[in-house]
Amino acid sequence: MASNLSSPAAGSTTSSGRTAIGSIGRSYGGLAALLLLIAYNAVFNAGAFLTVSSLRINLTQVAEIAIVATAMTLVIATGGIDLSVGSLMAIAGSIAPLILLSSAAPWDVPFLGGALAYVIPILVVAAFGAANGFLVASLRIQPIIATLILFISGRGIAQVIAGGRLKSFDEPGWQVIGQGRVLGIPVQAIIMVVVVVTAAWVLKRTVFGRYVLATGGNEEAARLAGVPVVRVKYAVYIVSAMLAGLAGLISIAINSASDPANVGQDMELNAIAAVAVGGTSLLGGRATIVGTFIGALIIQLTGYTLLTEGLSDATVRIVTAGAILGAVLLQRRAR
Template sequence: MNIAITPNFLSLQTLNVNLTQVCTIVIVAVGMTLVIATGGIDLSVGSLMAISGALAPMIFMGTILGIDPVWLAVTVAIIISVGVAGLLGAFNGWLVAKFDIQPIVATLVLFIAGRGIAQVMTNGNLQVFHVPEFQFIGLGRVFGLPFQAIIMAVIVIGAAWMFRRTVFGRQILAVGGNQNAAVLSGVPVSRVKIAVYTISGLLSGIAGLIVIAINSASDANLVGMGMELDAIAAVAVGGTLLSGGRASIWGTLLGAMTIQIVRYTLLANGVPDAAAMVVKAAIIIAAVWLQRKARTS
């Protein structure tokens, strides 16, 4: 079993399937990369996707607000949904920065409560819709390219540029590398932490909208389920130190694509998805082991 014998692996259809399935993972993983680079972790990304995905249809279908015309309702829905996810991300950052709560504990709050909030918002009901103006973000194409892939590319390029060219990017790495030294150097540690969790929330909100646009439905029980693990896996496989202080956006992209290709190859060769998840876990363990070996050598 390998890529070479996977049926139609190099076909345009297969490449398109892998690309569209990896976009949301990459988008969330970029935010996760920023958080992990500061020495943190964000377990709430999947729940924030669910909240964003639950709120948007309620707005553009008129359950709340009742805005016309449709294009305006869609615009407002996107802005508010992503904004709410960003505010909840900022709440995570506030808990971490102001109360010095361990990130895994701080973000566990919304990991648990966030999905419950989304379920309460929708009464646990599936929201089915047909709104082409909104669904374009998940199903539309520009010059033959999936629009969601264009969104992903803009986010990846922007984040990579930020790390290489901006003071904020250097501050993120400084906080993750040695927080005490960063404080002495005048880095606004609290603001940096709140900012990265806010960005993670915003990107999770965007990913949640793409998911429901693809499915033409929003299910608060399923949207974003397990996404935190996929994002962390992409970051780890991509070479970003889980202890903070070093980050690679391009590595995160390659990590997400590697995991997706391995999963697709296994499924295409008749390996059950449960077994594919075990292989993915093995890849994560190997990536962490290699990081540890590199640090001690």
């Protein structure tokens, strides 16, 4: 599965044995770590782990990271990075309640208010994504600095929009993206799978996917081959912002409340960690969406395992960081 959906660069058949082994290591090193975590829980933690509710909890919790990290993979594949995703989640999360709680005319029409509460926040953060693209692609500011600006200011913008308060709401129909189930599967897990599969397909099968990898692999060569590198960069930052917005909406739907100070907190770091653990080169030019998905699952399961072992949240953070370091080193050796 992994080699099938990852990019040809990562999963290609190569002539030299060393890189062939490296390729297997990239594709399967993360998978092996994931299976190890599952095996550990299945053996030592069987009572709690091998249950439908545990599966649901893990899927529910991993969805946001996986969705954001998928878009982050595309950004990183162009040689960039997006630090603003957590703040963009907060912005999207602060706009939706304004629409849901408004009593103005259009919102009373059934479904329209709910639909607008999905669409408007995502369009607004898309505009912020275009602003990131403008700084990176048009003004040629280093991506880490360019997106740091919105990382710092975004949460403030969200708080201003929300009037500085936590907003609770109760719209069961709208909240289906965080609380609904289809055939017992959490809706956000379905959204996550759709996002991951679509992104993997885009990267492998579309012109845009090739352009993303070419831009990150050698920007000047890509430009001279007619690749619209500026547009490609705009596109990945806009996609990243929109998927972050979607994750922000899922987050507030789960909690029936929007707290701009907390929605998407640390998300940029978790997403980058998932990409790194998944085996995508932070230098750009190589990317594996499936690897990122596995990376997100590893981070989620490490935290889950430690919490069920009764360790404190602080300890979990430290051990998770160690696990990330281990996974990245493992992949470097395999490479």
